[in-house]
Amino acid sequence: MISTDTLLDFFIETREQTELICEPLEIEDFVVQPIIDVSPPKWHLGHTTWFFEEFILKEFDKSYNVFNDDFSFVFNSYYETVGKRVIRADRGNLSRPSVKKVYDYRHYVTNAMSNLLNLNQNKELRQILEIGIHHEKQHQELLLTDIKYILGNNPLLPKYSDLFKEYRLDYKEPKWISLNEGIYEIGHNSTDFSFDNELGRHKVYLHNYAISNNLVTNAEYLEFIKSDGYKRFDIWHAQGWDWVQQNNIIAPLYWHQIDGVWYNYSLNGLTEIDLAAPVTHISYYEAFAYAQYKGCRLPTEFEWEAVQERFNWGQRWEWTESAYLPYPNYKKADGALGEYNGKFMVNQKVLRGCSVATPTKHARHTYRNFFQTDLRWQYTGIRLAK
Known part of the structure; x- marks a missing residue:
């Protein structure tokens, strides 16, 4: 188990990376869902935020005020224990909440998490935080592949970014x-x-x-x-x-x-x-x-x-x-x-x-x-x- 201070840095770094992945997108890209397996970028932004709100802030910060009572229904993925949720095939129908509102939600939760981690040294909290960080990293990979599917099924086949390279790997003498x-x-x-x-x-x-x-x-x-x-x-x-x-x-x-x-x-x-x-x-x-x-x-x-x-x-x-x-x-x-x-x-x-x-x-x-x-x-x- 790494220290709370290091975990806080890891948490902030991970949150920033998710938003960096979304920077090349146009606002219209954030809600597209071509197939059931692909989730809209806006949903990924919200779901990875909901995870920290649901499993850490609501549990370990008794003074925390939920950002929006509807967001657990909107951004829960498959956790039957937590309650009702939007079915997976309907994630692309979520024109509301707006992208701006979802980013407001992210920043609200990130700030609340930072404040909590500066005060709380609870071991159980740190264990769940580490799961949450790697959960968001899983979604970063899904986010990139979902973006590729969204743009790759656009008839214009638009470019996402020159910064992300699907590089050639080192090829060795076959054996x-x-x-x-x-x-x-x-x-x-x-x-x-x-x-x-x-x-x-x-x-x-x-x-x-x-x-x-x-x-x-x-x-x-x-x-x-x-x-x-x-x-x-x-x-x-x-x-x-x-x-x-x-x-x-x-x-x-x-x-x-x-x-x-x-x-x-x-x-x-x-x-x-x-x-x-x-x-x-x-x-x-x-x-x-x-x-x-x-x-x-x-x-x-x-x-x-x-x-x-x-x-x-x-x-x-x-x-x-x-x-x-x-x-x-x-x-x-x-x-x-x-x-x-x-x-x-x-x-x-x-x-x-x-x-x-x-x-x-x-x-x-x-x-x-x-x-x-x-x-x-x-x-x-x-x-x-x-």
């Missing part, structure tokens, strides 16, 4: 890295922050396996497309094949073929595909099919973590073959914060690593992200194993 069969320890094992789904460090037995030192590139994935990878039912799960057929999927998200040339939309605008860059915005279905096409497979999350302790990997969220399940001795927290991870441990695949949108001081090799198998608006990529 397979082998690990011998044996017992490996998995899970978080330090006093640094982690989410509860990383806890329950335990031993797993792994058979001999090999894992690629590189992520699959755009050039390699383009070969898959040109080899009719999206037309070969034999390399897809049945559910994945249905998804391809029903949604007419022919390429990764944000790929556009114009006059026979493949382009990619990024937050810097529309450009020709960088063939050497890692392919991204891939569903689990696509990652699995590509691995089948190459005569390989996806690594389990345990295989990924056992290697990651030796190498600094994970610059795209990487699909694994592991279902999102609790570790041994996992126990949900009491109350509303117990809804944070455990309730989602069904019908989802684990992703490991981080992404170009992951904020600083948030990534670690035991981090377990998770999404449904058809989703691809995050910066998801492919690493092969065999």
